[in-house]
Amino acid sequence: xxxxxxxxxxxxxxxxxxxxxxxxxxxxxxxxxxxxxxxxxxxxxxxxxxxxxxxxxxxxxxxxxxxxxxxxxxxxxxxxxxxxxxxxxxxxxxxxxxxxxxxxxxxxxxxxxxxxxxxxxxxxxxxxxxxxxxxxxxxxxxxxxxxxxxxxxxxxxxxxxxxxxxxxxxxxxxxxxxxxxxxxxxxxxxxxxxxxxxxxxxxxxxxxxxxxxxxxxxxxxxxxxxxxxxxxxxxxxxxxxxxxxxxxxxxxxxxxxxxxxxx
Numbered sequence: 001x002x003x004x005x006x007x008x009x010x011x012x013x014x015x016x017x018x019x020x021x022x023x024x025x026x027x028x029x030x031x032x033x034x035x036x037x038x039x040x041x042x043x044x045x046x047x048x049x050x051x052x053x054x055x056x057x058x059x060x061x062x063x064x065x066x067x068x069x070x071x072x073x074x075x076x077x078x079x080x081x082x083x084x085x086x087x088x089x090x091x092x093x094x095x096x097x098x099x100x101x102x103x104x105x106x107x108x109x110x111x112x113x114x115x116x117x118x119x120x121x122x123x124x125x126x127x128x129x130x131x132x133x134x135x136x137x138x139x140x141x142x143x144x145x146x147x148x149x150x151x152x153x154x155x156x157x158x159x160x161x162x163x164x165x166x167x168x169x170x171x172x173x174x175x176x177x178x179x180x181x182x183x184x185x186x187x188x189x190x191x192x193x194x195x196x197x198x199x200x201x202x203x204x205x206x207x208x209x210x211x212x213x214x215x216x217x218x219x220x221x222x223x224x225x226x227x228x229x230x231x232x233x234x235x236x237x238x239x240x241x242x243x244x245x246x247x248x249x250x251x252x253x254x255x256x257x258x259x260x261x262x263x
Contacts, residue, residue, distance in 0.1 A: 003122060006189055007079045013059040019226040019234060023219040025061065026238045027245050028117070028147075028258060031213060032062070035145050035260065036071070039112050042143075047071045053111040055100045055136060056118030059085040060093070067093050074111070076100065078119070100132040106139045114140050117149040117258070124184045124191050126201065133205040133261075140263050146207065148259045153192040155220065155255040156182050195252050198259055207261035213245040220255040 016025045039050055047070035054063045057075035059082050067073040074094040077083040083097045096105060100119035114136045123129045136146045157180050161167040170176045175183050184191040202209055219226060219241060229237065244250055251257060 001189065003189055004079050004081060007081045012082055013085060016061045020216060020219040020223050023226070023238055023241050024216040024256065027213065027242050028215045029062070029065070030242055031211065031258070031260065032066070032113070032115070032147065035113060039145075050113070051111045053106070053114040053136070053139060055103070055114060055116050055132070057086060058082045058118060060089060060091065062115055062117065063093050064089065064091050067091050074106070076103065101128060101135060103135045103139055108138055109141045111140045112144050114144070114146045117147060120148055121151045121190055124186075124188065126197065129201055130204050133201060133207070137205055137207060137263055142263055144263050145210065146261045146263070148201075148261060149215075150193040150198055150257045150259070151190055152252055152255060152257055153182055153194045154252065156190075156192040159220070193257070195257075198257065202259055202261055205261070207263060209259060210262045211246065211260035212251060213258055213260070214251055214254040215245065215256050215258055217241045217244060217250065217254045
């Protein structure tokens with residue numbers, strides 16, 4: 001299956017509207033707003049003067065609300081399916097149907113903040129991920145910030161390999177190493193990471209880490225429970241997820257991790 005055919009079947013527009021998706025969005029947007037506030041205060045600029053790049057924008061889950069708050073947003077999306085849905089929403093967003101590894105159409109040092117909350121999930125090798133990070137580094141300003149999102153190795157091991165009782169056949173197919181690290185093959189659409197790989201990429205891209213957080217924490221493991229909560233309990237869970245999102249003892253335990261990196 002290609003990435004294009006995958007997103008024709010997968011409803012990306014719905015993903016962050018589920019309760020576990022709402023947790024991810026709530027926590028991630030908190031950190032985005034925090035750094036946008038710092039950028040605004042440092043330069044004494046209003047929202048319209050702050051340029052945001054959303055690489056792997058999908059159908060606009062982050063691009064659209066940020067645009068509606070007055071920020072100058074440019075969105076890049078690889079798959080034609082998601083790109084067409086985003087364009088059809090007719091928001092005031094500059095849209096490009098392109099690959100995160102090649103942003104040649106964007107000038108150097110243009111953006112204050114760049115979001116890569118999807119592309120690194122699908123790039124198979126460290127070299128490809130480094131290429132995407134390097135492209136983002138090129139187009140952000142000195143002092144600009146990149147949000148780099150990863151899907152975590154242990155999430156895949158627990159929810160798929162053990163959760164679906166595939167662990168033995170995964171070992172036989174050499175899709176997992178002896179220390180339970182997933183191996184991304186040519187036909188795989190997702191690449192799963194561990195903290196040491198994320199640390200390596202940040203160093204190699206010559207970027208300074210200013211924060212690192214788990215946007216969903218335990219939410220992906222608690223879908224049934226989240227769906228059973230009343231609204232008040234669910235709001236408390238969202239606050240809990242934010243409260244523990246950057247605890248060092250919990251980083252890497254959730255399904256995603258976001259590395260916040262400064263040029």
